Amino acid sequence: MNTLSQSLSTTWRRPWFWAYVASTAAFAATLLLTEGRGGGELLSAAFTFAAFSAIVGIGQMFIITLGPGNVDLSIPATMTLAGTLSLKFMGGDASLILPGLAVALGVGFGAGVFNYLLIRLLRIPPIIATLSASFIYQSIAIWSNRGLRIKPPQALSDFATGATLGVPNVALVGIAIAIVAWFILERSLYGRWISAIGQNMRAARLSGIPVQLMFASTFIGAAVLAGLTGYLLASFSGGAALNMGAEYLLISIAVVVIGGSSIAGGNSNVPGIWGGALLMFLIVSMLNSYGLGAGVRLIMTGVIIITIVAAAAGKEGSR
Amino acid sequence: MNGKFRILLPVISLGVLLAAVFYLQPRAMSYFGLNLLFNLAVPIALATIAQMMIIMVNDIDLSVGTFVSFVACVTATFLNDSPLIGVLILGASILAYAGLGALIHLRQLPAIVVTLGMSFVWGGLAVLILPSPGGAAPGWIRTLMTVKPPLVPMAIVASVLIAALTHLLIMRSATGTLLRGVGGNTKAVARSGWEIAKLKAGAYGLAGFFGVLSGVCLVGLTTSADANIALRYTLLSIAGVILGGGEFTGGRVSPVGAVLGALTLALAGSFLSFMRLSPDWQIGAQGAILILVLAVRLIFSRKTSGQGGAA
Numbered sequence: 001m002n003t004l005s006q007s008l009s010t011t012w013r014r015p016w017f018w019a020y021v022a023s024t025a026a027f028a029a030t031l032l033l034t035e036g037r038g039g040g041e042l043l044s045a046a047f048t049f050a051a052f053s054a055i056v057g058i059g060q061m062f063i064i065t066l067g068p069g070n071v072d073l074s075i076p077a078t079m080t081l082a083g084t085l086s087l088k089f090m091g092g093d094a095s096l097i098l099p100g101l102a103v104a105l106g107v108g109f110g111a112g113v114f115n116y117l118l119i120r121l122l123r124i125p126p127i128i129a130t131l132s133a134s135f136i137y138q139s140i141a142i143w144s145n146r147g148l149r150i151k152p153p154q155a156l157s158d159f160a161t162g163a164t165l166g167v168p169n170v171a172l173v174g175i176a177i178a179i180v181a182w183f184i185l186e187r188s189l190y191g192r193w194i195s196a197i198g199q200n201m202r203a204a205r206l207s208g209i210p211v212q213l214m215f216a217s218t219f220i221g222a223a224v225l226a227g228l229t230g231y232l233l234a235s236f237s238g239g240a241a242l243n244m245g246a247e248y249l250l251i252s253i254a255v256v257v258i259g260g261s262s263i264a265g266g267n268s269n270v271p272g273i274w275g276g277a278l279l280m281f282l283i284v285s286m287l288n289s290y291g292l293g294a295g296v297r298l299i300m301t302g303v304i305i306i307t308i309v310a311a312a313a314g315k316e317g318s319r
Numbered sequence: 320m321n322g323k324f325r326i327l328l329p330v331i332s333l334g335v336l337l338a339a340v341f342y343l344q345p346r347a348m349s350y351f352g353l354n355l356l357f358n359l360a361v362p363i364a365l366a367t368i369a370q371m372m373i374i375m376v377n378d379i380d381l382s383v384g385t386f387v388s389f390v391a392c393v394t395a396t397f398l399n400d401s402p403l404i405g406v407l408i409l410g411a412s413i414l415a416y417a418g419l420g421a422l423i424h425l426r427q428l429p430a431i432v433v434t435l436g437m438s439f440v441w442g443g444l445a446v447l448i449l450p451s452p453g454g455a456a457p458g459w460i461r462t463l464m465t466v467k468p469p470l471v472p473m474a475i476v477a478s479v480l481i482a483a484l485t486h487l488l489i490m491r492s493a494t495g496t497l498l499r500g501v502g503g504n505t506k507a508v509a510r511s512g513w514e515i516a517k518l519k520a521g522a523y524g525l526a527g528f529f530g531v532l533s534g535v536c537l538v539g540l541t542t543s544a545d546a547n548i549a550l551r552y553t554l555l556s557i558a559g560v561i562l563g564g565g566e567f568t569g570g571r572v573s574p575v576g577a578v579l580g581a582l583t584l585a586l587a588g589s590f591l592s593f594m595r596l597s598p599d600w601q602i603g604a605q606g607a608i609l610i611l612v613l614a615v616r617l618i619f620s621r622k623t624s625g626q627g628g629a630a
Contacts, residue, residue, distance in 0.1 A: 069567055071431070073554075124613045127379070128561050131554055132609040139603025250381075250435055263429035295447035302439030309432050310422070 015260025019275030022308060026282035030289050042285065044168055048236075050277035051174030055229045056248050057255035057273045058181045059222030063126075064256050065185075066218060067198040067265035070126050074115060074134035075226045075252050076245030081141040082107040082227035083234030083244060087150045094153040101231060108227020111137060112220030119219070120212065126219075142242060149239040160235040170232055174274075177225070182270040194218060198266030251280055258308050279308075325564035325571075328619050329579035332562065332612045336583060340590050347593070350472060357474035359540060360585035361464070362387070364478050365533035366552045367559035367581040368485050368574060372526040374560050375489070375572045376501045376519055378423065378430030382438035383530060384553035386412075388546055389441040390534025395454025395544035398535070402457070409535075413527035420523025421516045438553075445546035452545035456538045464539030477536075478578050485574035498522050502570025555584055558609055564616075583612070 011017060027046070031039050056075050063072050086104035090096040111133070118129035151157070162169050185191035194214050196204040205211050229248070234240040257263050258279060259272020283304055287297040340356065341348045347356060366383050373380040390409065398405030419437065423430050468476050489495035500508045501518050509515050533552070538544050561567075562583055563576030587608045591601045 118610065122610065122614050123617050124610070125561070125567055127567070128558065128609070128613065131558065132606040132613075135606025135609070136603040139600050139606070142602070143597075143599040250438070253432065253435060257429065257432045263432060293447075295443045295445075295450070298439045298443030298446065300443075302436040302441075302443065305436035305439065306433055309428055309436070310426050 014269070014271075016269050016272030016275050017260075018308065018311065019258050019260065019272055019279050022304075023275060023278040023282050026279065026286045030282065030286045033289050042282075044163065044166075046278055046281045046285070047171035047174075048168040049281045050274065051168070051170045052229050052233050052236075053248065053251045053255050053277035053280060054174045054274050055177055055225050055232075056222075056252040057259075057277055058177060058270065059225035060252040061256045061259075061261055061268050061270070061273055062181075062185070062194060062218045063222050064253075064261060064263060065194050065198045065265050065268040066215065067201060070265065071253065072115065072130045072219065072222050072226075073127060073249060074111060074130040074137060075222070076247075076249045077134035077137035077141070078108055078111040078223050078226040079230035079233065079245035079248060080240065080242060081111070081137045082230035083240035084141045084145050084230075084242075086231050087152055087234050087240050088144060090150075090153055090156075092151050092153050094155045097153055097156050100153075100156075101228075104227045104231035105224055106227075108224035108230075109220060111227070112223030113216075115223060116216045116219045119215070138242075145240065145242055149241070151239055152235040156235045157238060160232055170236060173232065178270055178274055181273075185268060185270055190214070190217075195266050195268070198264075198268075200266075251277075254305055255280060258305065325573055326576055326579075328612075328616050329563045329573075329576045329583065332615065333579050333583045333586065336586050336590060336608075340586065340593060343590075344593050350470075354472035354474065356586055356589045357472065357478070357582065358585075358589075359537075360474045360582050361477045361481075362533045362537035362540065362549070363552065363555055363559065363585050364481055364578045364581040365529050365536060366549070367556045367563070367577045368481065369526040369529035369533060370556035371485075371489075371560045371563075371565060371572050371574065371577045372498075372522050372529065373430070373434075374502075374557075374565055374567060375499055375570055376420075376522045377505075377568050377570070378434075379557065379567070380434045380526060381431060381553055382434040382441055383526075383556050384550040385438040385441040385445065386416075386527075386530045387534045387537065387549035387552050388544075389445040389448075390531050391538045391541075391544035391548050392445045392449040392454065392546060394460070394535050394538040395456060396448055399455050399457045409531050413524055413531060416527025416530070417520040417524030421520040423523075424516045424519040442546065449544060449546055452543060454538075454544050456542045460535055460539035461542065464536060478582060482575045482578040485578075489572070489574050494521070498525075499570035499572070502568070502572075555581070559584055562609070562612055584609075 027042065030042060056079070060072060060075065063070050082104040085107055086100045089103045090100040115130050115133050118124050118133060119126050122129070124132070152160070159169055164172060193204070193209045196207070196209060197211055197214055201211065230240070230245065233244055237244070255273050255276030256268070258276035259269065259274075261268035261272060283301055284297060287300050292300070344352070346352055366387055370380055370383050390412070393405055393408050397408055419433060422428065423433055464473065466473055489499065497508065497513065498518060498521065501515060501522065505515060508518070534549070537549060541548070559580035560572065560577050561580070563573055563578070563580030565572040565577060584605070587605050588601070591604050596604060
């Protein structure tokens with residue numbers, strides 16, 4: 001009993017707590033309107049769409065952990081390129097599903113290596129490096145796509161839109177990745193090292209942490225996750241579209257910050273990513289169900305993001 | 320990199336690109352050709368200056384593109400139909416920018432996220448004002464943007480003016496020095512008795528002001544607006560500041576460089592269409608040009624400092 005109340009009293013102080021409170025509130029507000037109908041469908045849709053945001057968000061989180069100025073702006077382009085090339089490779093052939101996955105992950109890996117080399121060899125700030133690189137990825141995607149919409153193999157499409165024991169498959173993938181990411185961040189040497197780099201790069205380097213190796217693996221890891229998301233999203237939506245990644249630039253950064261990770265780096269958490277991802281979807285669907293137009297919906301989304309960040313920062317400041 | 324070399328690179332990269340264009344298409348070396356090449360340079364240059372004001376105080380603005388789009392929508396509707404209301408809206412949006420700057424400092428918020436949130440807000444407002452492309456440019460701005468001065472095209476005259484005025488404001492005036500000081504050493508500025516919140520509000524207000532100018536000029540060129548008209552300006556403006564020798568931290572920016580960087584990016588777009596490059600590769604080639612210039616910058620900084628500084 002004592003430990004229970006203790007864990008309850010520390011839970012609300014966790015940085016990710018408020019993202020879940022706000023998600024629950026948005027969920028409840030939506031159900032209030034429908035008088036409780038469609039709760040299951042809403043929850044299942046929320047977990048499906050949040051999974052895409054969470055997977056790219058986890059990659060972005062590791063990069064942001066590395067410290068100020070570290071962010072990957074090429075995530076949308078990498079997603080699009082991986083989705084386009086892997087679907088083109090499979091060409092609807094079910095026997096190529098796994099090789100197709102390998103193509104998507106390989107595209108992500110290649111993009112990550114290219115991003116890192118730009119940052120390392122040309123000493124370009126990561127924001128500019130990933131931005132310039134994303135233009136190139138986008139061009140390759142446009143060139144290889146040619147306006148064709150290639151359908152994913154039926155089995156893959158069924159998997160991406162299906163559910164196991166009532167939980168959407170995509171959400172299961174997202175949760176599995178989150179668990180692995182939590183373990184890496186909280187329990188492994190790698191996680192300690194990248195947090196140390198984010199807190200004080202100089203001290204980290206002097207204490208013998210292989211800083212460049214950490215940067216390389218983090219940028220590559222994030223791009224591989226973006227590749228995987230592109231593969232899943234393209235399969236889920238029945239084909240790759242050239243603008244399919246567009247909204248994930250803002251979302252990948254927003255879920256990290258809403259989830260309570262420090263944008264200045266060095267202090268991140270994984271549960272918050274899922275909380276932020278759920279919140280981003282539930283807010284939009286709440287505003288949708290209240291019949292608000294696209295303009296009002298956008299304004300409200302922006303105001304809510306800023307409010308949450310302002311509230312969260314206040315807590316951090318008093319610490 | 321010291322100040323003199325900082326300005327050399329954008330000058331050279333613009334020169335090389337211009338020479339390449341003239342080599343490929345000698346007819347571009349005329350009043351008409353230059354006018355065509357730098358057609359959209361003025362709004363890009365103004366947006367880049369707006370971004371520079373934010374980068375100057377160590378922040379970054381991811382909402383420039385949506386803000387310029389919002390201003391364009393206001394210009395093509397309210398400013399055209401009922402100028403007084405239009406001016407009031409644009410004035411209020413500059414105040415909103417200044418307020419954000421103060422809020423970001425007072426609550427110690429990450430600018431990247433707040434401006435990200437604001438990009439939704441501006442985008443939403445733009446959609447509300449102009450749900451489908453349309454509107455009309457006010458006559459006076461149309462006249463101003465299409466005026467044909469003797470000898471040199473309007474775009475170049477305007478760019479020189481923007482560069483000169485912002486140079487005086489940021490590099491030569493007491494206010495400019497103070498604002499750069501906020502980026503260089505916030506604590507030192509605060510300890511010498513200045514209120515940082517006010518200075519940050521000032522820098523953001525300036526950014527809003529130049530964002531407004533950018534949107535108004537853009538409509539003067541395009542004659543109509545839509546809610547997505549300037550989305551790519553966010554990325555272009557960041558790239559322009561960096562191409563112009565600016566750095567993300569330390570208040571090290573160069574207004575002249577930023578304008579040159581913006582001109583280079585505008586020219587890169589025109590250059591690629593001159594080369595009859597397949598439209599598929601245009602964006603990619605712009606990325607490649609950006610990388611190339613930054614690579615050259617690395618060689619410069621190695622030569623001048625004797626060692627490669629931190630990235």
